[in-house]
Amino acid sequence: MKCPICGKPTDPAFKPFCSKRCADIDLGQWMSDGYAIPGEPADQADDNPYDNRNEE
Ligand SMILES: [Zn+2]
Numbered sequence: 001m002k003c004p005i006c007g008k009p010t011d012p013a014f015k016p017f018c019s020k021r022c023a024d025i026d027l028g029q030w031m032s033d034g035y036a037i038p039g040e041p042a043d044q045a046d047d048n049p050y051d052n053r054n055e056e
Pocket residue numbers: 003004005006007008017018019022
């Protein structure tokens with residue numbers, strides 16, 4: 001079996017990748033491929049302590 005990222009032989013410790021680096025690269029591709037993480041806040045506007053528009 002070969003590493004799907006770089007084509008080197010797979011390391012059993014990191015299969016199906018050859019190294020942690022390639023595993024991280026693959027993970028990064030998944031992240032940037034439109035997979036949102038459940039529970040991850042899209043933005044934190046509601047927590048902004050300086051957004052005190054009600055005071056005026
Ligand atoms: Zn690799």
